[in-house]
Amino acid sequence: MSALRRWAAGQGAAVLTLLALLLLWEAAVVGLDIQRFLLPAPSDVVAEFIKDYRMIFGHAVQTVWGILAGYIAAVVFALAASMAMIRWPLVERMVMPIFVASQSVPKIAIAPLILLWIGAGAGSKILVVASIAFFPVVINTMAGFKQVDQGLMDVFRSVDATSRQTFLRLRLPYAVPYIFAGLRIATTLAVLGAIVAEWLAATDGIGYLVLSGSFNFNTARSFAAIILLAVIGMSFFGAMGAVERALSWRRPSEEATRVQA
Structure with a gap:
């Protein structure tokens, strides 16, 4: 209590x-x-939200869909890559430098190329989100796989456990808190990726709404969209924290690693 x-x-x-x-x-x-086109009062933002709430929520749905689709794609790719790298160290030596190099390049710089190759639309938004969100999941998952207690590894070797048994019964359970640490970091990056994609070329979404509001000197609409985006990001982060508390054997406050992208 x-x-x-x-x-x-x-x-x-x-x-x-x-x-x-x-x-x-x-x-x-x-x-x-x-001047209200420079900085609207909170009452102006609330009035704008009430007036155009249907339109604002309609754009929010498109953004949320892009965030979820790109996030899921990033998590699937990151976990698959991490499992391959821990199973075959040569794969890690081959692809990890590429991951690090790709993360060193600002995504705002390569997003126009993604739009050129794929075209404006849902596909480019998903790819931009996935390219931004996958890195912390990879790094944290690999850290969890490698931080397994050596004494436990010796026990598994002493009973002739196979690589698959060692992974499923030791490495993966041990890495769960680390994986969730990466997943929670990736939630905020997924929101960022969706907005970047919508800023560059989109006809819907909260990012588009923010830009259109500023271009039309309707700053109250831009603020309403930004506030709704913050609520979406906080809700996404909180939902992942709730899933972690339900599934992880270690509390978030006890994490051993927090990787910032």
Whole structure:
């Protein structure tokens, strides 16, 4: 019960801080007479959201679909690549430098090439999201596979366990907290990838809505889209945290690795 009270107190403090910032924002816009196309007041953003909520949610659906599809593609590819690299060290020596090099290049630089090769649409959005989100999953999964206790490895060798048995019964369970660490990092990167793709060439999605609002000097609409995007990202991150608490044997606060992309 004490833990629940601490959580409620923390959430209450966060809500109060947010309300104070919103009131300060509203007072600054009104008191300083700031032009609304430069900085709308929170009340303007709420009014815009209420007025065009159907359109805004329609664009949000397209963004969420692209995030989920690209995220799933990234996770499947990352886990498959990690399993291949831990099974055959030569594969790791061959492909890991390529992964690192690709991550060193800003995705905003290669996204136009992806659009040129695939064309504007869902396919390019999924590929951009996947190219950004896969790296932390690969790195964390490999770290988990390699951090297996050597004493346990010796026990498995002493009973002549096969490579498959060692992987399924030792390496994979041991790596689960590491995998989830990468998955949670990848959630935020997937949101970023979807917006990058929508900024470059899209006719729908929250990224497109932000740009169209700024081009039309409807800054309140852009802010409404940005706030909804933040809610989507936080919900995605929170959902992955809930899945981790349900499936992982180690709590998120006990992770041994946190890799930033």
